[in-house]
Amino acid sequence: MDETVFFLNVAELAERLRDREFTSLELTEAYLARAEELDVPPFELPSEPREDHGGKLATMVTIAADHARAAAEAADRELAAGNDRSILHGIPYGVKDLLDTRGIRTTWGSGIFRDRVPDRNAAVVERLEEAGAVLMAKNSLGEFAGGNTSSALNPWKLDRTSFGSSSGTVSAAVAGLIGFGIGTETGGSIVFPASAVGASGLRPTFGRVSRFGCMALSWSLDKIGPVGRSAEDCGHVLEQIAGPDSRDPSTSDHAFGFRADPGSMRGKRLGVHRAEFLLSGSETTRRVFQEALDVFAGMGVEVEDIELPRFPTGALFTTIVTVESGANFQSLFEDGSAARMFSFNEDRRAGWMAGRMLPASDYLTAQRIRNQLVREADAILSRYDAVIAPTWPNGAALRAVRDGWPIPARNEWEPPDEVSGRTPRLNYIANLVGHPGLAIPCGFDEDGLPLSLQIVGSPMDDQSVLDFGMAFQRETDWHRRRPPHPWRA
Numbered sequence: 001m002d003e004t005v006f007f008l009n010v011a012e013l014a015e016r017l018r019d020r021e022f023t024s025l026e027l028t029e030a031y032l033a034r035a036e037e038l039d040v041p042p043f044e045l046p047s048e049p050r051e052d053h054g055g056k057l058a059t060m061v062t063i064a065a066d067h068a069r070a071a072a073e074a075a076d077r078e079l080a081a082g083n084d085r086s087i088l089h090g091i092p093y094g095v096k097d098l099l100d101t102r103g104i105r106t107t108w109g110s111g112i113f114r115d116r117v118p119d120r121n122a123a124v125v126e127r128l129e130e131a132g133a134v135l136m137a138k139n140s141l142g143e144f145a146g147g148n149t150s151s152a153l154n155p156w157k158l159d160r161t162s163f164g165s166s167s168g169t170v171s172a173a174v175a176g177l178i179g180f181g182i183g184t185e186t187g188g189s190i191v192f193p194a195s196a197v198g199a200s201g202l203r204p205t206f207g208r209v210s211r212f213g214c215m216a217l218s219w220s221l222d223k224i225g226p227v228g229r230s231a232e233d234c235g236h237v238l239e240q241i242a243g244p245d246s247r248d249p250s251t252s253d254h255a256f257g258f259r260a261d262p263g264s265m266r267g268k269r270l271g272v273h274r275a276e277f278l279l280s281g282s283e284t285t286r287r288v289f290q291e292a293l294d295v296f297a298g299m300g301v302e303v304e305d306i307e308l309p310r311f312p313t314g315a316l317f318t319t320i321v322t323v324e325s326g327a328n329f330q331s332l333f334e335d336g337s338a339a340r341m342f343s344f345n346e347d348r349r350a351g352w353m354a355g356r357m358l359p360a361s362d363y364l365t366a367q368r369i370r371n372q373l374v375r376e377a378d379a380i381l382s383r384y385d386a387v388i389a390p391t392w393p394n395g396a397a398l399r400a401v402r403d404g405w406p407i408p409a410r411n412e413w414e415p416p417d418e419v420s421g422r423t424p425r426l427n428y429i430a431n432l433v434g435h436p437g438l439a440i441p442c443g444f445d446e447d448g449l450p451l452s453l454q455i456v457g458s459p460m461d462d463q464s465v466l467d468f469g470m471a472f473q474r475e476t477d478w479h480r481r482r483p484p485h486p487w488r489a
Helices: 003-007 010-018 024-038 065-080 123-130 167-174 191-197 231-241 283-298 313-328 330-334 343-357 360-381 426-433 462-475
Strands: 060-063 092-096 134-139 180-185 200-203 223-228 269-272 302-305 386-390 437-444 450-456
Touching: 003 024, 010 024, 010 231, 024 060, 024 065, 024 092, 024 134, 060 167, 065 134, 092 123, 092 167, 123 134, 123 231, 134 167, 167 180, 167 191, 167 223, 180 231, 191 200, 191 437, 191 450, 200 231, 200 462, 223 231, 231 437, 231 462, 283 302, 283 386, 283 437, 283 450, 283 462, 313 330, 313 343, 313 360, 313 426, 330 343, 360 386, 360 426, 386 426, 386 462, 426 437, 426 450, 437 462, 450 462
Parallel strands: 092 134, 092 180, 269 302, 269 386
Antiparallel strands: 060 134, 180 223, 200 223, 200 437, 386 450, 437 450
């Protein structure tokens, strides 16, 4: 199969399947062969991050080859009989290895659960199965979806971070190993990895997608969302996985029907958090971000600088996640298995212990401040169709750092509770208040590493952020760029 097929977007793959240029089984076999060639490392996953991957990306904890072939054969029979379930019918995909998959191991990225095989599917997997998509892989992540540490490598440059929790999903999509993917986000775990590798990744509105069957890290912050090679991919996938679910009481009754044509953007209002565009120390990076804003202005979008509210977002986020994750993982301490967490998670394990002892008043105070932040963020968004800032202020950092961590675990320039003008705020505010956010590639830094914008919209207005992303990608081709192989070391 021609290599260009591996990098087609969802709509293009769907068109070729329906034109019978290839079958779902042929496409699946090609993706499986590519994954076997480029992805499988010379060590077993899940594992501690390794220095030597033998040139492989290690984005997949488990390749479900037999399951994928059976699903592809079923898709071919149905498509041939005129039973077209959705645009995703017959397309191979991967899910972050936090989501339960019946009969296929789900490890949560930890050696503690290396042999865990669920007897159920997560709600998202159920819905993708109903849509006819072909589950092919369980993608690698940071252990228990935490920190910025993962075995998955960055296909643009192997010595750079893939930025943590949903890293396997985004790297696999950009490297042409799957047709699309599913990630999860609590504080940036879709958009930050998407930024590092140049993927398009959507964090939906909190409550848009059911979390039934997905490992819980933070009940009040966790979201599940799509990853692809374009904003349009994310919209098509979101349409299939969104909707209420009685098994997850946090889900909303708001329906989501995706519109793939963004239409004219003239007269739309875009709030620019200019302070975050100035965070980068690189003249090249600042120029790339400004040229991206110029693209929106060229469409007739009204671009206006804004100032986001200054709250101690790092302290709020840390308090809420530490308490909720400490409760979620209490059983690991009760049976002693927490002692077998990977070495890079030692401080996280200690944080969970501390979270179980944190005064209730601290948690309640954090939630009260969070409610005030929701009101102020909603007020800002009410004046704009979306707001925008760099997803991350520069290209991907080095994977190995001097203090021994495989990946920088925190913002490098200041502590997490800092509220100065240099703190990147849009992502953390959006996650705390539950607003949708889309990361899209917008260019490259001086070392050829992707740069990314995050577009944030009002609650339940996921379509608007997708419209801005699709309109930008209609005018640019950054999302069409792909990492050269052999991968740069």
